[in-house]
Amino acid sequence: MMKKPLTLWLALLLMLSIMTANAGFAEAPAADASTEEASSAQDGITAEPIALQAASEASGTVYEAEAEGSVMTGNASVSDCPPCSGGLKVGGLYQGSSLEMTGIEVAAAGSYYAIIDYISGDPRSAEISVNGGAAKHVEFMKTADWDTLGTQSVMLELAAGMNAITFADGNGYSPDIDRITIVPAAQSYEGEAAGNELSGNASINDCAACSDGKKVGNLYQGAAVRMNGINVPEAGAYEITVYYISGDPRSFSVSVNDGPAQSILFAKTPDWDTVGTQNIQVMLQAGDNSLLFSDGGGYAPDLDKITVAPHAGQVVAGCERAEANAQLPAGKPTASKSFGKISVKQFEHIVQIEQGSYSVQYDTQKGLAAYSWNGQTVAKGVYSKFGDLASSCYSAHTFSMSDVKPLKDGFGSGIKVTFASHEAGKPTLNQIYSFYANKPYFLTRTEAPGDGALSANYFAPVVTNTEGGIDIGLGTLGNGDGRVLSVPYDNDMWVRYQAVPINAADTSYEVTAVYDNTSRNGLIVGSVTHDTWKTGIDFIGEANKLNSLSVYGGASSAKTHDSQPHGTVTGSKLTSPQVFVGYYNDYRTGMEAYGEANAVIAPPLAFGKKVPSGVPVGWNSWGAFGSSLSYQNIIDTSNYYKKQLKSMDNDNVTYINLDSYWDNLNDQQLADVVATIRKNGQKAGIYWGPFVYWGNNMEQPVDGSTYKYGDILLRDHDGNLLPTLDGAYAVDPTHPGAKERMNYFLGKFKRLGFEYIKLDFLTHGALEGDHYDPAVQTGTQAYNAGMKEMNKLIGSSMFISASIAPMFPSQYAHSRRIATDTFGSIGDTEYQLNALTYGWWQNGTIYHYTDPDHMALTRAATLEEARSRVNSAVISGTVFLGSDDVNDPKAQEYMKVLYTNKDVLELATKGKAFRAIEGNTGAQAADAFVSKDKDTYYLAVFNYSKEASNKSISLARAGVEMGKTYKVTELWSGATSKLTGDALTVSLGAAESRLYEFKVQSR
Known part of the structure; x- marks a missing residue:
């Protein structure tokens, strides 16, 4: 040719x-x-x-x-x-x-x-x-x-x-x-190219492993590189492959054409001399674009180059798309049946299910579904995908009224409806919907029964690749403020939640909300089963709609910390994650409903008879002493809290918790500190990482077992050890030696009298790999196995606090840290409140309490900065633990002020997370939060800046019922005022915050 x-x-x-x-x-x-x-x-x-x-x-x-x-x-x-x-x-x-x-x-x-x-x-x-x-x-x-x-x-x-x-x-x-x-x-662009702009500490350095022998490094504390002249032929979603070096996990803050920045976590490379790659998705305009890679105020990887290619998600078969603006052809009615509040209507070409405000239409010719609320089509072109097989591309799609079955479970009464897609030589795909009479949402999953064994490591029950497939009514002009919530898989490496602009692309984990922050209308989509799959949610937005949304089991990425693909599930019948789908006038209500739906299937861990059910209050050693923890430190702290901080309790319960490096003490010293803590009327807490090994000696005997550590560590399918994560090797939760080790340590803690345990680095137990138990095929299955074993040993006798851990499965702990380590600076406070801004809904639903981490007051530069850290903990759900050296005069001064306010402590021990008033802050925290307790409202306002700032909070926007008379009390100072007008104006100094109570007054 x-x-x-x-x-x-x-x-x-x-x-x-x-x-x-x-x-x-x-x-x-x-x-x-x-x-x-x-x-x-x-x-x-x-x-x-x-x-x-x-x-x-x-x-x-x-x-x-x-x-x-x-x-x-x-x-x-x-x-x-x-x-x-x-x-x-x-x-x-x-x-x-x-x-x-x-x-x-x-x-x-x-x-x-x-x-x-x-x-x-x-x-x-x-x-x-x-x-x-x-x-x-x-x-x-x-x-x-x-x-x-x-x-x-x-x-x-x-x-x-x-x-x-x-x-x-x-x-x-x-x-x-x-x-x-x-x-x-794909086109390639060098980080050090002449047309790029470097700022702050950023510099071009030699790099033998990099293309052209150069890289951009020193991206820390306000540094950035702007890559200019990124030319693409059409507007749309693009896959950016970033070539980088990072000897430890770091994040880039990436913005396109000076738009909102997205914080993206990059996996560590083997060392500082090896180039790695990671793909990210961005929306580019036709012609020239700029990409800004900044450190976000922290430390970012070194940048070699990028390549730019159209996002593969845009390349799908025609049978996977609904026609633009096409109405589903109903044809003549053939059958109709009512099931209480739910009706099922069958026509020649479609089936329509109606329940209250929503309806689901299924096209039996094309195998595509549409979801509508209040007459507005919110989702269209919806199908399922099993591996590479799209249900809509099958040759036949069937429905039978006789297959509609009554349903009664923890969600209530309703019906189960099945739509089946068939084609010779392919497994049948049964799309199963659960509709409930009294729920504004429905659940859906897809099952693949086979004549023999089936295998897949990707199973998506909800997919649309139709232009405008998700449309929440913003219109092309975008009069609202369209956002898509990006939820991290876990809380490691200072990862952040993000309210991503709708005209962008990203991956959320387990759940997302597609919403208009102005009206707060929003679609909530997320998995409610967490027994097998890690669920990812990929999305691509354009023109204020989503052109692609895929909710799938089989996620594996830098954000799940996996070095291996998601495990392949094999069986005679495979089932996707079950997915919650609901549209709400206020997306915040929808997120709370999603949390409650998860709790129906897997409630949070019940409190044992001897485990106090209230908010834990007390002290944790990590922020105060870290690796230098000593016997005397603990004795001094217990005595100080008993004598000087009697108010730091909840219903006469105060915890004194030993964090990492408790093994600086021998067994007799541990027994003695527990005895002292108990003598002081307090409860002792301990720390452990059940799924990590911090050593390198593969011949080291496993505690409580005849196995060696080289035996129990997780490996890939070629027999190689997985790379370390956070500096530690992953222990295989299914290995008998790991179970013996768990029994040894947890048994020891129980015998010593510890009544609280902080379980850390739990994500290691959920990593994909080749597990000892052949019945365990995925990381999530392994995590469930390990945590079930742990619950058998201590679930009824200790308060269990999950620290670094996946958000799901959630049923194995009473509380979970909502973010990574948080100490006392205003930057720490803002970081932790980012997690509250977009993750508050976990409180009281999937976990009893959301843990804002310890309060290290002396890490703050001023008393007001320390007060802001305390306020962030008060409103977060909460686990309320100080973490300072009680012999430090500055700590004593701050604790006397910040741990003795009766009204503030009473608010903290309510254990209720506040809602953010606004949800359009990107990867940052909102600055105003609200909570309602009967007729009383509480409002928290923060200034994260180093400069003074005036804040004006619309009370109507905050949800405060207008037309009533309120007595407004600032809880720290006790200053009161009478509310006038519909806004609260607050003048805040640098790093300052306020807590207000709005109490209804009788006229």
Whole structure:
């Protein structure tokens, strides 16, 4: 086949107006700029190439349709074409004809643009396939006439080596084809390129392992690199592969075109001399873009380069998309049945389920569903996916009224409805919906029964890849403030929650909310079963809607801390995660309902008869002493709390908790400190990491076992140890030696008399790997096994606080840290309150209490900064533990002020997390929070700045019922005032905060 070189710059000009095809390819009308032997449909053809200054010497490759190796069937034939390259084209593509272009050679497998020069005097389409794979339906715009060339681009996945691309007419009519040009979709940009801008400490350094031998480093404490000239042919979602070096886990704060920044955690590389890669998704505009990589005020990786390619999620089959603005064709009614408040109506082509404010429609012709609330379609083009098999692409979709079954469980009474997708040679996919008479949400899962064993490590019960598939009514003008909640898998490495702008792309874990912060209307989607899968939620937004949303079991990424793919689940019947779907007037109410739904299936750990059920109050050693903890430190603290801080208790219970490095004490000293703590009327707490090994000696005997540590550590399927996480190896929870070790340590703690335990680094137990127990196929299954074993040993005798841990499964602890380590600075306070802003809903639902971590008051520069740290703990749910050296005069001063206010302590021990008033703060914390207790409101206001600030809080926005008279009390000072107007104005100094009580006054 003839091949002609074409500069990449010329190829990119041809692609400047790529549009997204209904079939999922990226396609474009004719380009505006004239290029070699090509033109726009409007301007006709340019006979001679125009000389342009190339931005790159890399070249695309041209393939002529009429070349010798091409294979034509049916009516397809070669004919003269004066405007075409070589003077020839292939036409006659109608009524069962095709053109196969062979010998399409690329060096590496991946995504490529095929730029098609064609002629079509009217709009036509083609079915395009690669190497005999599934055909994609692509629409072609009409050219000016049948003598004028146009160009259109599609994105294809090509194999390394030779490929064949087929254009078939689909028994219709297709354009005439002149030629195609193949150009790699991914483009590379160096971090140290001349056009980039460095700021702060950022500098260009030598790097033997990096491309071109250079990198951008020293990205810390306010440093950044702005990469300019990121040129893409069309607006949309793009996959950015970041080449970086980071000897420990660090985050980049990434913003596009000076827009809102997203904080992205990057996995550690093996060392500071090895380049790693990580993919992120961003929305880019057509033409030039800038990407800002900053440290977010902390420490970021070193940056080598990036590559930019269209996001693979945009490339889906036509059968996975609903037609834009198309109404589901109902046909004639065939059956109808009522089940109390729920009705099921069957038509020729659709089934409609109605319950109160919502309805679900299922198209039995296309296998696509739509979800509506109050007459507004919020989700459309919904299907399931099992591995690579999309339910909507099956040949048959069935429903039978006889399969509608009554349902009664912990959620209430309702019905179960099944839609089945069938195709010979493929497992049946049963989409099962649970509708409840008195719930504003429904649950859905997909099951795949098989004749034999099935295997998958990806199972998505809810997917839409339709343009505007998720539409919460913002409109294209975006009069509201569209957000998508990005929830972290766990709370390690100072990860943050993020309210991502809706016109962006990201992955959330377990749950997300798609909402308008202005109206607060929002769609909540999230998993409620956590026995097998880690659930990821990928989304891509554009024009104030989501064009892609995938809720799937099988997540494995830097944010789950996995080095291995998600485990493959095998069985005769596989089941996806069960997913909660609900639309609410206030997304915050919806998130709380989601938490409550999880608690129906797996309630938080019940309190044992001897375990106090109130908010834990007391002290933790880590912030005060860290690794230098001593026997005398604990004795002094217990005595001080008894004599000087009698108010630091809850219903006469005060905990004195030993954190890491409790093993600085021998067993006799441990017994003695427990005795002293008990003598002082307090309870003793301890710390342990059941799934971590901090050593390197694989021959070291396991405590309480005949195994060695090399035996019980988690490995990959090739037998290699998993990389360390947080500096520790992962222990396999299913190994008998790990169980013996657990029994040894937990038994020891019980015998010594400890009544509280902080379990840390639990995420290690959920890592993917090759587990000892062959019945355990995934990290989540292993985590469940290990935590169940732990609950058997201490679940009824200790207060269990999960520290660094996955959010789910949640039923094994009374509380869980809501964020990573938090001490006393205003930066710490803001970080912790970011987790409260978007994670408050865990409190009182999946966990009894959300833990804001210890309060290390002397880490604050001023008393007001320390007070803000205390206020953040008061409003967080809470576990209320100080963490200072009681012999430090500054600590004594601060504790006397901050741990003795009766009203503040009473508010803390209510154990109720406050709601953020606003949910549009990106990766930062809101600055105002509210809670209601009967007729009394509480309001917390923070200033995270180093400068004074005035805050004005709309009370109506805060949810304070207007039209009543309130006595307003600032709880720290006791100052009172009478509320006038509909706003609270507060003047705050640097790092200052206030706590207000609004109590209704009788007139």
